[in-house]
Amino acid sequence: MGIVVQKFGGTSVATPERIHKAAEKVIAQKKAGNKVVVVVSAMGHTTDELVDLAKKVWGDRPGQPPKREMDQLLATGEQVTIALIAMALAAQGHEAISFTGGQIGMITDTNFTKARVKEVDQERIVTELNKGKIVIVAGFQGVTEEGDITTLGRGGSNATLVAIGAVLKADVCENFTDVDGIFTADPRIVTDARLIKEISYDEMMELSSVGASVLQTRAVEFAKKYNVPIHVRHSQTDKPGTMITAETKAMEHIVVSGCALKKDLTRVTLKKVPDQPGVVAQIFSTVGEANIVVDDIIQNTMEDGTANVSFTVEHGDVADLKVVVDRKLKEIGGGEAIYDTNLAKVSVVGVGMKQSTGVAARMFGALAREKVNIQNISTSEIRISCIIAKSDAEKALKAVHAAFDLGKA
Amino acid sequence: MGIVVQKFGGTSVATPERIHKAAEKVIAQKKAGNKVVVVVSAMGHTTDELVDLAKKVWGDRPGQPPKREMDQLLATGEQVTIALIAMALAAQGHEAISFTGGQIGMITDTNFTKARVKEVDQERIVTELNKGKIVIVAGFQGVTEEGDITTLGRGGSNATLVAIGAVLKADVCENFTDVDGIFTADPRIVTDARLIKEISYDEMMELSSVGASVLQTRAVEFAKKYNVPIHVRHSQTDKPGTMITAETKAMEHIVVSGCALKKDLTRVTLKKVPDQPGVVAQIFSTVGEANIVVDDIIQNTMEDGTANVSFTVEHGDVADLKVVVDRKLKEIGGGEAIYDTNLAKVSVVGVGMKQSTGVAARMFGALAREKVNIQNISTSEIRISCIIAKSDAEKALKAVHAAFDLGKA
Numbered sequence: 133m134g135i136v137v138q139k140f141g142g143t144s145v146a147t148p149e150r151i152h153k154a155a156e157k158v159i160a161q162k163k164a165g166n167k168v169v170v171v172v173s174a175m176g177h178t179t180d181e182l183v184d185l186a187k188k189v190w191g192d193r194p195g196q197p198p199k200r201e202m203d204q205l206l207a208t209g210e211q212v213t214i215a216l217i218a219m220a221l222a223a224q225g226h227e228a229i230s231f232t233g234g235q236i237g238m239i240t241d242t243n244f245t246k247a248r249v250k251e252v253d254q255e256r257i258v259t260e261l262n263k264g265k266i267v268i269v270a271g272f273q274g275v276t277e278e279g280d281i282t283t284l285g286r287g288g289s290n291a292t293l294v295a296i297g298a299v300l301k302a303d304v305c306e307n308f309t310d311v312d313g314i315f316t317a318d319p320r321i322v323t324d325a326r327l328i329k330e331i332s333y334d335e336m337m338e339l340s341s342v343g344a345s346v347l348q349t350r351a352v353e354f355a356k357k358y359n360v361p362i363h364v365r366h367s368q369t370d371k372p373g374t375m376i377t378a379e380t381k382a383m384e385h386i387v388v389s390g391c392a393l394k395k396d397l398t399r400v401t402l403k404k405v406p407d408q409p410g411v412v413a414q415i416f417s418t419v420g421e422a423n424i425v426v427d428d429i430i431q432n433t434m435e436d437g438t439a440n441v442s443f444t445v446e447h448g449d450v451a452d453l454k455v456v457v458d459r460k461l462k463e464i465g466g467g468e469a470i471y472d473t474n475l476a477k478v479s480v481v482g483v484g485m486k487q488s489t490g491v492a493a494r495m496f497g498a499l500a501r502e503k504v505n506i507q508n509i510s511t512s513e514i515r516i517s518c519i520i521a522k523s524d525a526e527k528a529l530k531a532v533h534a535a536f537d538l539g540k541a
Numbered sequence: 542m543g544i545v546v547q548k549f550g551g552t553s554v555a556t557p558e559r560i561h562k563a564a565e566k567v568i569a570q571k572k573a574g575n576k577v578v579v580v581v582s583a584m585g586h587t588t589d590e591l592v593d594l595a596k597k598v599w600g601d602r603p604g605q606p607p608k609r610e611m612d613q614l615l616a617t618g619e620q621v622t623i624a625l626i627a628m629a630l631a632a633q634g635h636e637a638i639s640f641t642g643g644q645i646g647m648i649t650d651t652n653f654t655k656a657r658v659k660e661v662d663q664e665r666i667v668t669e670l671n672k673g674k675i676v677i678v679a680g681f682q683g684v685t686e687e688g689d690i691t692t693l694g695r696g697g698s699n700a701t702l703v704a705i706g707a708v709l710k711a712d713v714c715e716n717f718t719d720v721d722g723i724f725t726a727d728p729r730i731v732t733d734a735r736l737i738k739e740i741s742y743d744e745m746m747e748l749s750s751v752g753a754s755v756l757q758t759r760a761v762e763f764a765k766k767y768n769v770p771i772h773v774r775h776s777q778t779d780k781p782g783t784m785i786t787a788e789t790k791a792m793e794h795i796v797v798s799g800c801a802l803k804k805d806l807t808r809v810t811l812k813k814v815p816d817q818p819g820v821v822a823q824i825f826s827t828v829g830e831a832n833i834v835v836d837d838i839i840q841n842t843m844e845d846g847t848a849n850v851s852f853t854v855e856h857g858d859v860a861d862l863k864v865v866v867d868r869k870l871k872e873i874g875g876g877e878a879i880y881d882t883n884l885a886k887v888s889v890v891g892v893g894m895k896q897s898t899g900v901a902a903r904m905f906g907a908l909a910r911e912k913v914n915i916q917n918i919s920t921s922e923i924r925i926s927c928i929i930a931k932s933d934a935e936k937a938l939k940a941v942h943a944a945f946d947l948g949k950a
Contacts (some may be wrong), residue, residue, distance in 0.1 A: 148597040182621070188557040189628045197628040204639050205624035208617035212591070215614035219598045219606040230613050234643070235688050279644050 146176035174209025246285030313373030324539030583618025655694030722782030733948030
């Protein structure tokens with residue numbers, strides 16, 4: 133008898149019929165003798181609809197609605213689903229009990245709209261599991277120590293899945309979604325992309341950070357820390373998907389496991405920033421405090437004693453970034469900010485890269501043959517990324533995927 | 542500087558436009574120098590839509606979805622509104638903070654779907670009011686001591702309004718709704734019905750219990766206990782409505798203040814119940830434990846040693862009642878239950894009745910002239926009610942309203 137934590141994303145619970153379908157998967161694990169905890173997202177496009185409602189109320193005023201209230205609003209989406217899943221399980225004859233993030237003590241920091249989980253109180257979950265109940269938990273949400281409702285940002289339900297898997301020392305976290313698993317590239321772009329059966333936490337983190345949208349870096353990082361295997365699989369089939377686990381010996385022989393594309397990048401260039409010690413550091417620390425992840429930083433010093441600094445952020449962070457940057461530039465008394473949204477990033481990832489040479493050359497060669505101009509390169513021990521024009525994005529991904537023979541099993 | 546608690550019902554917050562309109566009324570009280578707490582219902586038909594969703598998930602299975610999960614589901618409706626009202630106030634330049642029932646410690650019993658408020662922790666509300674913020678509270682909901690979300694049943698937002706008014710010792714509770722106030726009769730039926738400017742708690746309780754749907758008996762009872770005046774008024778105008786207060790000398794001169802009609806009555810007749818001591822008491826105590834209010838009880842003993850017991854309940858309670866009654870009849874080994882839904886009740890209410898004679902005769906005479914057959918009569922010190930056929934309902938109300946000259950100022 134093990135502990136299984138399952139997560140169903142928004143499309144997997146979009147209608148009453150799909151909710152019953154999800155319930156069947158829950159019951160199958162329960163019947164197999166496992167204790168089951170289920171994490172759910174908001175139904176279908178609920179979150180988007182709530183965001184639209186907030187926008188309508190806010191109107192065309194400058195700024196944005198208060199983030200605390202945004203979270204109060206958005207958290208209702210998952211609360212609807214947990215109740216309905218519990219009802220579906222009851223309808224199918226199984227006792228279930230639903231909990232909001234707050235009700236199971238999913239304590240986060242106070243960083244509204246993108247809070248981080250600090251701790252999870254497993255007591256109530258364990259008590260109900262021991263009574264033989266299936267426990268349903270609202271994904272994407274938590275509460276601050278003061279009791280204010282927070283949401284965990286994009287992919288927050290996966291963070292919930294892994295956090296609960298970790299505290300319960302679950303045997304597996306099943307991430308049910310609307311794709312078959314992790315592919316060697318986005319199969320909507322690369323037609324011969326192949327399902328990856330097993331991938332290491334590190335590779336998955338790198339792939340996520342450079343565009344594989346199925347699972348967020350943060351969730352995988354957490355799973356790695358607590359060594360919880362994640363099984364990413366399709367909610368409408370019974371086929372096994374991709375298992376994300378600790379690195380194995382066999383993985384080392386695969387030089388490149390997959391490649392990914394990021395098309396929602398904005399490059400910010402701060403021009404004529406005073407070139408004095410500490411100024412750039414100040415800018416980045418302010419941006420960091422606003423919880424905005426920056427990447428691909430380049431700094432050039434000009435002859436007039438100023439510097440140009442450029443870096444990339446995700447489109448979604450641009451509104452927040454503008455506020456922070458404008459304030460900071462005013463403070464330091466100089467500089468202007470230019471935003472370029474026509475960029476993309478293509479990356480290859482593989483643990484085998486550590487022992488292998490020529491990977492970069494092979495990638496650059498493939499891009500060169502397709503006449504794709506590389507604007508910037510960044511690397512980690514197991515990843516190589518190139519910033520390119522957005523118009524070259526899909527062509528570049530196809531070329532790289534082919535260059536490493538990823539379509540072949 | 543006083544404390545004002547305002548409540549906006551579902552139609553008053555049905556759209557972003559109306560939410561801003563409500564926000565203006567809040568701001569007006571704030572600008573007048575008051576500390577303001579706002580209680581809101583779910584937007585428009587949200588609650589009905591959530592109930593439909595639950596019904597779809599439950600399908601045509603016997604019984605009903607688990608009530609705890611129903612409350613988990615329904616409570617989201619008000620949570621959406623509190624966030625949007627807080628955003629609207631922020632958009633109009635006023636600092637506001639929203640709270641769910643749980644977040645302000647609105648503690649209830651564990652009677653899901655119709656819980657009763659046990660206590661309200663005023664600390665968080667007072668703290669935020671003292672910071673100069675407008676406090677928004679979700680109506681209709683609370684939490685048990687264990688932290689499970691409950692809802693307060695029909696008219697629960699009014700219970701929230703009065704409970705908060707009571708703990709804060711508010712100067713007035715403003716109940717904004719989609720009618721001008723309390724009328725001498727339902728103006729949709731009686732065209733010359735007149736707005737009542739001032740009415741006593743006791744009269745309002747009686748009127749509510751016999752069909753005036755604007756405010757529930759329970760909420761008025763609570764307001765009376767803590768002597769909190771309630772101002773029932775229209776959310777789309779600035780006209781004063783009806784003030785519900787402690788009884789004044791002037792009120793005693795009004796024999797009949799208003800009349801009301803209840804059309805959602807079911808009469809249950811339990812036939813051939815063993816006529817033994819305690820059996821009927823057992824039945825009613827079981828029904829009472831299920832939190833179902835019964836009225837107009839009649840018992841007849843038959844010659845065969847059995848008894849017929851009949852009583853009325855509201856249509857909404859019939860599903861719950863059937864479960865309880867069927868179980869009880871099986872236990873006591875006899876009897877059958879017959880449900881008659883074609884009944885109505887017409888009532889007149891007035892504190893002046895205490896010192897006045899001939900009120901009953903005047904009412905019965907009016908009904909007789911319209912050939913309305915009276916099936917049962919029940920009275921209190923300040924009320925007379927007659928059970929009649931549903932088909933006579935509107936005719937009866939008009940006749941009674943005219944008989945007491947209620948249309949004249």
